[in-house]
Amino acid sequence: MITYLYWFAVVAVALFVLWGIGKYLRWKYGFIGALLVVIVGWFAYVFHYENIFVKHWGGVMTIEVPEGQVHIHTTWKDDNMWIENYDPAKNECYFTEYSKGNLLEGKVTIKNCNPLLVTSPKPEN
Known part of the structure; x- marks a missing residue:
């Protein structure tokens, strides 16, 4: 559940950045800002939060057993x-x-x- 909440927050912040920067400056900069938020959110999840979420807060992770094992x-x-x-x-x-x-x-x-x-x-x- 925490994993879904995290990604909801990342998407919400990206949309807010897209709307805020796009409306008040330029849409091009809004798209770039939103893309940066999603990229930083992805890197933070993969390189820091994934195992922590799964272990401590019931996050979601899928691991496949190699074939033949x-x-x-x-x-x-x-x-x-x-x-x-x-x-x-x-x-x-x-x-x-x-x-x-x-x-x-x-x-x-x-x-x-x-x-x-x-x-x-x-x-x-």
């Missing part, structure tokens, strides 16, 4: 989301970080992972 777990470390997926074809688990703006994404690979697979030692005959 199975989702296991999601956790938060500070304002960054870590997602664990399992690739049965390679028998590897992947921890992937989704940070602000996806600039510093970390990835940890665990080989021979075998999640949720309980193995008992083979009996010696």
